[in-house]
Amino acid sequence: MEFVSTPKRTKAMKKLSFSSLFAQLLLLLFVIVWIAPSFGLLISSLRDKDVLAISGWWTSFINTEVNEIHRTLGMDSQYEENGYYYIEDNLFGEDKPKKISSFGITSKDINAYSVGDVATFKDQSEITVDENGNYSWKSESEFTKKKGKRIFISATSPPSFTLDNYKEVLFKEGLGQAFINTFAVALPSTLIPLIICSFFAYALTWMNFFGRDLLLATVIASLVVPLQMCLIPILSIYNDFGALFGVSSKSYPGIWMAHTGFGLASTTFLLWNFLKTLPKEMMEAAKVDGATHYDTFRRIVVPLSIPAFASIFILQFLWVWNDLLVGLVFLDKNPSEIILTAKLKELLGSRGENWEILTTGAFISMSVPLFIFFSLQKYFIRGLVAGSVKG
């Protein structure tokens, strides 16, 4: 029987060849390298700010041991029963209860008694503490002190998460407004170039006109022009323009145009790359069928280009969303214009110690790219052209 199974085993061995194993491991590495920080950031942003400062996010899933000091109630709340005086309450009061493992009555030995044991004070009064924090303090004589006694406890606290950081960051720190501002920048800055470039790329691919190749070469050449080179000249033009018409040189339409300009070359190039893969005979069939270039574009090219549009949309949107430089140059820093990345940078300076604010802010700025990627990723599958031509 063992011999029979041999071919199967060699087949499995073949599947796990070195290169495929290497590829699998590399993939695993990528997944870990990508997921670990994102996940850590998410967890950190949900933790209490005091805990965040002293322990790593990976400790937040296990119960943590804490030592706390609580004070009992004073003489005001005592009552008498069978000749004894009692003070009874819960150590945690209004707070969320923890599970107490041991307690003490002096700072020298905070773990002296386990729950349920009876501890005796110097004045011969006795106290017992339950697991849930209920205590009972019993004395033969009347309690005379206004202040209660200090009780030291060791307790385990269950994992706890809170949305308080988000509330604070979004509404108090102004990140919410910045989030909306960034949308106001990113959406038009993505859609405008996409619309312009889809027409442009169609013309470059399927229309014959004088200077077409030169134009295409210009587009490709401008891909390598560094963005930084253009910032000052463009800003200076904006300034002149603003001075001429008495408007601010920094405005939303201004940054939309800037992003559109910077995105034009790459968007055109990517779309051109896609459009030229559409079958030529299909375009000719449309021509014979009486479709003008505009009809062909609208009724054939656009529906077939949805996957390409989606992937280019993602690329451009993410680039604009994550951009800091263009946003700093072309927009003011007042709350109604500041973008998320600039706001984060500002927080890093003013609230650099407050990790809860930074992690939460970072995760908020990450959330949109994550959402966009996960919701549009199916458009990367370019199965739409299948069936048009034999193949």
Added chain:
Amino acid sequence: MADVNLKSIRKTYDKTEVVHGVDLDINSGEFMVFVGPSGCGKSTLLRMIAGLEEITEGEISIGGEVVNNIIAAERGVAMVFQSYALYPHMTVFDNMAFALKQSKTPKDEIQERVTEAAKVLQIETLFERLPKQLSGGQRQRVAIGRAIVRDPKVFLFDEPLSNLDAALRVQTRIEIAKLHSQLTATMIYVTHDQVEAMTLADRIVVLNNGVIEQVGTPIELYNSPKNQFVAEFIGSPKMNIIDLEGEQKSSLMNIQAPNQSTKIGIRPEHFCVASKGSSKLQGTVRHIENLGEHLLCYINLGKDYEITAKLDVGSEINVDEVIQLDWQKSHEHFFNSSGISID
């Protein structure tokens, strides 16, 4: 129904002339096939008629109207492409209705005409499918249906069967022939497959290197080719050309060649086995292929010139033996030194 006239058509790509002055009259309702080896300009010619390729020089008229400057859609032509060229995101119905929608035809009429065309091709049940859900044969039918719907004056087919498998090709070929008899429209069909050309055509145009070698009915081309190129291109296996001078001459006997003829052509199927003395040709059998209905014999003349003969299965021949062959006088074709036929 319209005739198509081509007057000294030339086509130049970047200074390279690929079509060198073609004159051709295609009659109304005719099934004309352009045939030739690849690169001969047959597709270019078709695309010029369709309006997909500019005409460098000359004049094309359809139904008496010069169409040089009329856009493809208004020439009254419909084209069927080799790769089907269906719109992948549209259903079969929308594919077929596209041209009508473009020309703003009323909805009822679109429905009517598409259904009618689909009935002819028996694809009514496929209306809601997308091209990717169809087989190759069905796709080609939809492509033909898309052409029929437009009710064109001229149908243009650009190697429509090349992407189909052999069985489907025969079937679709027959359907196209039927279609032609039903529609009585002018059809121009480009192919490199001479069986398609012979079976479908009313007339065949043989093209080579951008010029017309001969125009005629299939039988004319077969029986009286104008030159050696046509003689060799039409017919399968191709015609044997034997030099009347030089080494190969020693294999020939009793040939009465007209003046100036330097070559004789005999089709493989016209050979028959003869006895020594009455034969016209002798050679050594190198290889025999038995195709069941007949034998294909590869016969060496002299040292290394090989001819092909199609012989009856009953013929008693063996490999490496000398064979004597004969043929009827009417089956002889003679060519002069520049390859032109001599009668």
